[in-house]
Amino acid sequence: MSERPLLAVRNLTVTYSGAPVVDNATFDIAPRRCLGVIGESGAGKTQVFMALMGLLPPQARVTGHAHLEDIALLEAAGAQVRGRSVAMIFQDPMTSLTPHLRVGDQIAEPLVAHRGMSWQDARVRAAQLLEQVRMSDVPRRLRQYPHELSGGMRQRAMIAMALACDPKLLIADEPTTALDVSVQAQLLKLLLELIQERGMALALVTHDMGVIAALADDVLVMRAGKVLEHDAVQRILTAPAHEYTRGLLAATPRLTALGAIPRAVQDLPPPLTARNVSVRHPVRGGWLRARTFAAVDDVSFDVGSGEALGIVGESGCGKSTLTRALLRLGPASRGEIVWLGRAVQDLGGEDLRRLRDGMQVVFQDPFASLDPRMRISDIVAEPLRALRPALGAAGRNERVARMLASVGLTPEYANRRGRELSGGQCQRVAIARAMILEPKLLVCDEAVSALDVTIQAQILELLDALKREHGTSIVFVSHNLAVVRRLCERVMVMYLGRIVEAGATGAVFETPRHPYTRMLLAAVPLLDPALERARLAALDVRGETPSALERPSGCQFRNRCPAALPPCAATSPGTEETGNSHQVACLRWRDLAN
Amino acid sequence: MKGRMRAALIVLVLLAGLALAAPWLTPYPHDTLDWQHQASPPSIESMHWLGTDRLGRDLFARGMQAMRVSLLIGVLAALVSVCIGVAWGAAAGYVGGRVDAAMMRFVDIVYALPYIFIVIILSTLFPRGSIAALFIAIGAVGWLTMARIVRGQTLSLRRREFVDAAIASGVRTPAILWRHIVPNVAVPVIAYATLNIPQMILFESFLSFLGLGVQEPFASLGSLISEGAQEMESSPWMLLVPAALLTTLLVAFNVLGESLRAMLESPHE
Numbered sequence: 001m002s003e004r005p006l007l008a009v010r011n012l013t014v015t016y017s018g019a020p021v022v023d024n025a026t027f028d029i030a031p032r033r034c035l036g037v038i039g040e041s042g043a044g045k046t047q048v049f050m051a052l053m054g055l056l057p058p059q060a061r062v063t064g065h066a067h068l069e070d071i072a073l074l075e076a077a078g079a080q081v082r083g084r085s086v087a088m089i090f091q092d093p094m095t096s097l098t099p100h101l102r103v104g105d106q107i108a109e110p111l112v113a114h115r116g117m118s119w120q121d122a123r124v125r126a127a128q129l130l131e132q133v134r135m136s137d138v139p140r141r142l143r144q145y146p147h148e149l150s151g152g153m154r155q156r157a158m159i160a161m162a163l164a165c166d167p168k169l170l171i172a173d174e175p176t177t178a179l180d181v182s183v184q185a186q187l188l189k190l191l192l193e194l195i196q197e198r199g200m201a202l203a204l205v206t207h208d209m210g211v212i213a214a215l216a217d218d219v220l221v222m223r224a225g226k227v228l229e230h231d232a233v234q235r236i237l238t239a240p241a242h243e244y245t246r247g248l249l250a251a252t253p254r255l256t257a258l259g260a261i262p263r264a265v266q267d268l269p270p271p272l273t274a275r276n277v278s279v280r281h282p283v284r285g286g287w288l289r290a291r292t293f294a295a296v297d298d299v300s301f302d303v304g305s306g307e308a309l310g311i312v313g314e315s316g317c318g319k320s321t322l323t324r325a326l327l328r329l330g331p332a333s334r335g336e337i338v339w340l341g342r343a344v345q346d347l348g349g350e351d352l353r354r355l356r357d358g359m360q361v362v363f364q365d366p367f368a369s370l371d372p373r374m375r376i377s378d379i380v381a382e383p384l385r386a387l388r389p390a391l392g393a394a395g396r397n398e399r400v401a402r403m404l405a406s407v408g409l410t411p412e413y414a415n416r417r418g419r420e421l422s423g424g425q426c427q428r429v430a431i432a433r434a435m436i437l438e439p440k441l442l443v444c445d446e447a448v449s450a451l452d453v454t455i456q457a458q459i460l461e462l463l464d465a466l467k468r469e470h471g472t473s474i475v476f477v478s479h480n481l482a483v484v485r486r487l488c489e490r491v492m493v494m495y496l497g498r499i500v501e502a503g504a505t506g507a508v509f510e511t512p513r514h515p516y517t518r519m520l521l522a523a524v525p526l527l528d529p530a531l532e533r534a535r536l537a538a539l540d541v542r543g544e545t546p547s548a549l550e551r552p553s554g555c556q557f558r559n560r561c562p563a564a565l566p567p568c569a570a571t572s573p574g575t576e577e578t579g580n581s582h583q584v585a586c587l588r589w590r591d592l593a594n
Numbered sequence: 595m596k597g598r599m600r601a602a603l604i605v606l607v608l609l610a611g612l613a614l615a616a617p618w619l620t621p622y623p624h625d626t627l628d629w630q631h632q633a634s635p636p637s638i639e640s641m642h643w644l645g646t647d648r649l650g651r652d653l654f655a656r657g658m659q660a661m662r663v664s665l666l667i668g669v670l671a672a673l674v675s676v677c678i679g680v681a682w683g684a685a686a687g688y689v690g691g692r693v694d695a696a697m698m699r700f701v702d703i704v705y706a707l708p709y710i711f712i713v714i715i716l717s718t719l720f721p722r723g724s725i726a727a728l729f730i731a732i733g734a735v736g737w738l739t740m741a742r743i744v745r746g747q748t749l750s751l752r753r754r755e756f757v758d759a760a761i762a763s764g765v766r767t768p769a770i771l772w773r774h775i776v777p778n779v780a781v782p783v784i785a786y787a788t789l790n791i792p793q794m795i796l797f798e799s800f801l802s803f804l805g806l807g808v809q810e811p812f813a814s815l816g817s818l819i820s821e822g823a824q825e826m827e828s829s830p831w832m833l834l835v836p837a838a839l840l841t842t843l844l845v846a847f848n849v850l851g852e853s854l855r856a857m858l859e860s861p862h863e
Contacts, residue, residue: 327762329758329761329762353764353766354764356761356762356763356764357764359762360762360763361758361759361762363755363758363759364755365755368754368755368756369755369756369758369759370756370759371756371760371773371774371777371778372756372778373777373778374773374777382760382763382765382773383763383764383765385765386763386764386765386766386769387763387764430759433759433763437763
């Protein structure tokens with residue numbers, strides 16, 4: 001740390017009409033090092049770097065000093081600094097790329113504009129940059145448009161653009177938050193290598209302790225605009241000084257933690273059984289050709305009462321489509337879904353409406369799932385109005401009040417509207433609405449994914465209590481394996497619409513049998529910097545989930561599978577029992593088990 | 595933006611107040627002939643502040659009576675078109691599929707017909723000069739655009755999770771439309787309806803100008819302009835007075851509607 005800092009920030013304060021969102025932040029970043037900035041939503045971590053880049057809206061007031069080597073950042077005109085000494089990448093690469101420009105031209109454009117290169121040279125340089133960010137199939141990518149790339153490839157293209165002018169400092173704002181775990185792992189590895197290769201400094205803004213462990217050398221912990229703690233990553237993750245940091249760490253779910261333990265086998269028939277469920281979507285073919293693809297393909301499972309079944313998999317694996325089929329919200333499905341002895345698919349009209357009584361849902365986006373024009377009490381009362389009309393207004397109000405209290409909301413929230421609440425509070429309202437009919441099954445579609453870790457922990461606690469105290473069955477869809485470990489007794493791993501592995505959560509996570517499950521587990525960041533970096537260095541995660549339209553023949557995972565052999569291309573693996581109701585669909589699981 | 599909106603509102607309230615209070619402000623009723631002052635220019639002494647027409651009727655009284663008709667028709671026709679348009683558009687957008695296709699093709703077909711033609715046919719079905727016929731005729735074509743707007747909004751609302759959540763809560767379809775869709779399309783509907791009023795007024799004036807609308811002894815701004823245009827060279831005030839009233843009314847409504855729309859469309863409310 002004796003080196004002269006690349007970036008020195010002193011007493012940086014950002015206020016909006018008198019209210020500080022960044023309060024007196026002071027820190028340095030040395031060359032070749034990574035500063036992680038962690039905090040929950042509203043901590044002001046993004047505001048710090050927007051201020052340094054000169055990207056804040058005009059009503060923001062910025063005071064303090066910031067020097068990048070000899071440039072005074074706060075005084076310099078933003079454009080002088082942006083894209084030259086400092087570059088920035090954002091969470092959502094789709095919104096940062098211009099949709100109608102080819103990727104190659106998009107990277108080349110600033111080189112022509114700022115460096116006076118000819119278009120021809122700039123295109124060559126663009127190709128080199130894409131090679132440097134380990135983009136596959138570079139010549140083709142150069143000619144493609146942003147929407148033709150996957151999320152991970154778009155983020156690579158963004159990094160290539162950021163690198164185009166050889167910045168000394170790269171600011172990455174939640175660079176992997178929108179990506180699947182396996183893609184996240186690949187990008188973290190790339191960023192780690194780029195810091196070393198190019199001698200660049202990295203400022204990393206994130207809410208994820210795992211990402212911090214992977215990349216950061218020093219960590220800044222922020223809350224409500226204030227820097228609470230600034231220390232080396234090892235100390236922050238093992239012996240944090242501040243209580244808030246300890247709370248954050250404790251709330252972060254871990255894969256290794258002891259999770260829910262399956263109960264003794266019940267002789268009662270399970271309330272929900274699904275047999276050979278498929279959901280097909282029509283696709284507009286090329287020339288008058290009607291095609292369909294299976295978003296969910298031949299899936300069978302049971303959910304016992306008081307049991308939580310986790311469904312995990314990366315985006316596009318069909319997990320949300322499956323839950324919508326269970327709830328009869330989505331397109332018609334084939335196969336058989338039996339709920340309390342009745343086949344669900346053929347129900348219609350009033351029968352279908354009554355079915356809702358026992359089956360409720362909590363969606364991912366807490367803001368989108370509440371009607372913005374309704375008061376909280378009306379939102380929670382809506383299922384009662386619809387399905388318990390005999391209750392009357394007084395009875396409804398009383399139940400709503402009790403329900404709000406049980407999800408930890410005080411009565412004063414009843415008259416507010418969704419947008420006046422935080423994300424966590426909105427999600428509690430959504431859970432209250434789902435629980436007010438005392439359903440036997442609660443379907444949670446990424447219900448905690450959009451929440452900060454401390455709130456996530458509270459919601460998981462609430463779900464756990466429902467399961468234990470009311471015997472509610474839960475179908476819990478998530479891409480976060482650690483959360484599933486914490487809540488679910490059993491887990492089902494999906495890949496391109498099929499189940500590749502299923503069983504007790506402990507068994508699946510500790511002795512995964514399918515190469516895909518292993519890959520997913522290996523891609524989850526560890527909370528120990530040394531272990532995490534060793535893991536990234538050794539990481540062998542290939543490719544990304546292909547589109548369900550380009551399903552490979554035979555075993556559909558074979559083109560990403562490290563253990564694939566020629567027979568895998570020929571035969572589609574059936575589901576096999578590995579013992580103790582642990583099932584796997586892999587031709588080679590026996591060879592791989594040892 | 596706020597200032598313009600306030601100005602437009604003030605102008606509208608003043609005009610409406612003046613139109614309503616007119617019978618008490620002038621000694622002359624709108625349909626009585628003043629034999630001493632025929633086609634006389636505006637004057638203070640005779641109390642014909644805006645002059646008289648060819649037959650000696652007070653132009654102030656006639657103009658204000660015409661404005662009452664225009665405002666009434668404008669507001670009521672806009673209301674009719676909001677009611678039909680919202681119900682039609684929300685149902686089509688929410689139910690979707692073939693029902694949607696059929697309902698919206700119907701709108702397209704009516705759109706494709708020359709609508710003046712429809713109005714002329716409709717107005718012949720009713721006794722000449724019936725204001726009810728005018729409401730129905732104007733409202734019947736005015737709802738088409740409203741239905742398209744509401745359908746578009748409903749399509750995007752339909753995909754929002756709170757609608758799925760309501761379905762999953764067991765709420766019946768009509769209740770979802772009424773409690774979730776309609777309140778959430780209310781904002782663009784109000785803005786569009788405000789812009790719709792001046793169109794309706796203009797349309798009514800146009801019909802009256804052609805002689806199809808309001809009949810004597812009642813006047814509408816359109817029929818006054820039509821009469822005034824014939825005397826334009828000898829007594830220009832007969833044209834200028836109703837034309838100025840109509841223009842002010844239209845500009846005020848358009849400014850109000852545009853500012854409402856701009857306010858609602860901007861991300862920061």
